[in-house]
Amino acid sequence: MPLPGIGAAPAAGSLYTELSAVTRRAFVPRLFVQIYFASPSLWYLTGNAQRAAGGLNQVTIPMQGQSMVQGQYVGYGGGFNSPVLTPGIQNGQFNLAYWVVPVPLPFGETVIQATDREISILKARMNDVYAVTRQQMATALYTNNAANPLFPDSFQNIADDGTNFPTYGGISRTNAANSAFRGQYINATSFNTVFGTLSPASVGFNRATMATLLARATDAAGGEAPTYVVMSPGDYATLNRDFIGIEQAFIDPGKSFSMDTAARSSFPNLNVSGVPIFADHFVPAGSVFGVNVKYTAMYMSEDAAFDFSGFYSLVPLGQIGQQGVVICGYNVITAKSVANFWCYGVSSPSF
Numbered sequence: 001m002p003l004p005g006i007g008a009a010p011a012a013g014s015l016y017t018e019l020s021a022v023t024r025r026a027f028v029p030r031l032f033v034q035i036y037f038a039s040p041s042l043w044y045l046t047g048n049a050q051r052a053a054g055g056l057n058q059v060t061i062p063m064q065g066q067s068m069v070q071g072q073y074v075g076y077g078g079g080f081n082s083p084v085l086t087p088g089i090q091n092g093q094f095n096l097a098y099w100v101v102p103v104p105l106p107f108g109e110t111v112i113q114a115t116d117r118e119i120s121i122l123k124a125r126m127n128d129v130y131a132v133t134r135q136q137m138a139t140a141l142y143t144n145n146a147a148n149p150l151f152p153d154s155f156q157n158i159a160d161d162g163t164n165f166p167t168y169g170g171i172s173r174t175n176a177a178n179s180a181f182r183g184q185y186i187n188a189t190s191f192n193t194v195f196g197t198l199s200p201a202s203v204g205f206n207r208a209t210m211a212t213l214l215a216r217a218t219d220a221a222g223g224e225a226p227t228y229v230v231m232s233p234g235d236y237a238t239l240n241r242d243f244i245g246i247e248q249a250f251i252d253p254g255k256s257f258s259m260d261t262a263a264r265s266s267f268p269n270l271n272v273s274g275v276p277i278f279a280d281h282f283v284p285a286g287s288v289f290g291v292n293v294k295y296t297a298m299y300m301s302e303d304a305a306f307d308f309s310g311f312y313s314l315v316p317l318g319q320i321g322q323q324g325v326v327i328c329g330y331n332v333i334t335a336k337s338v339a340n341f342w343c344y345g346v347s348s349p350s351f
Contacts, residue, residue: 211273
């Protein structure tokens with residue numbers, strides 16, 4: 001509603017009522033959204049999504065969990081033991097999760113906004129479908145979704161060692177014979193022995209403790225470093241503070257400075273041991289995830305990739321209006337859990 005009594009507008013009363021009846025409001029012909037957050041991890045995953053189709057398990061990945069042959073050193077005679085057939089392959093089997101967003105189009109809205117409108121509510125609603133979907137997908141990346149079989153897997157499922165998710169892809173992680181299928185679930189207190197009061201369980205991560213975490217995770221993954229590390233903004237700010245403390249500014253000889261000369265400080269993303277580190281709003285404080293995208297990807301249904309059904313009439317239901325639905329089938333899956341890590345129990349976020 002127009003606001004009375006501000007600036008040149010008269011106070012509420014008959015004069016203001018008259019002006020309101022005969023005067024247009026000046027609209028900015030754009031809708032400015034005040035909510036929602038970006039997610040770097042989701043942006044990366046959706047941009048590199050793999051295609052999935054039908055089948056009882058839409059994604060089935062053959063995984064080798066133990067050696068299938070045996071070797072030995074030989075002497076002068078060259079004799080060796082006969083080979084033993086050792087099965088070493090299992091299938092990791094995954095289903096897609098299907099997210100749907102119904103979209104209403106009421107009769108009154110259609111008639112009223114047919115011509116005279118400043119902002120199309122339908123267009124805003126359709127844009128909101130995409131935003132709401134991405135917010136849910138980003139949230140689900142970092143939460144424990146095991147209690148609801150309709151939900152997708154998350155980085156927690158992917159990187160767990162069997163403590164919280166005993167089974168992954170139908171393979172038991174708690175079975176001693178399946179130890180190769182366990183991820184890296186790392187307690188931040190495990191740094192206490194070496195770093196004492198500077199452990200990430202006490203003061204958050206600094207350059208030294210992050211380098212140690214990456215060396216440990218890389219070694220456990222067979223020498224493959226994670227593609228990237230993602231943290232909550234508060235935990236990221238704590239690590240960034242350690243970088244800011246060693247910043248240096250160099251002055252070029254003979255160069256002059258003015259009000260237009262900018263001094264740059266701090267870092268939008270960090271790099272430790274060659275691994276990029278960035279913040280994601282959706283990561284819970286106290287957790288740090290390392291992801292290897294060589295093995296970890298989003299799989300998206302080729303038949304339901306943000307697809308819209310189109311609008312259908314509600315007349316058979318005794319109502320003038322229309323309704324449609326947007327559907328997205330996807331899951332986030334890894335073919336090698338040990339190539340990823342989940343470090344938990346990190347303390348002292350900067351905010």
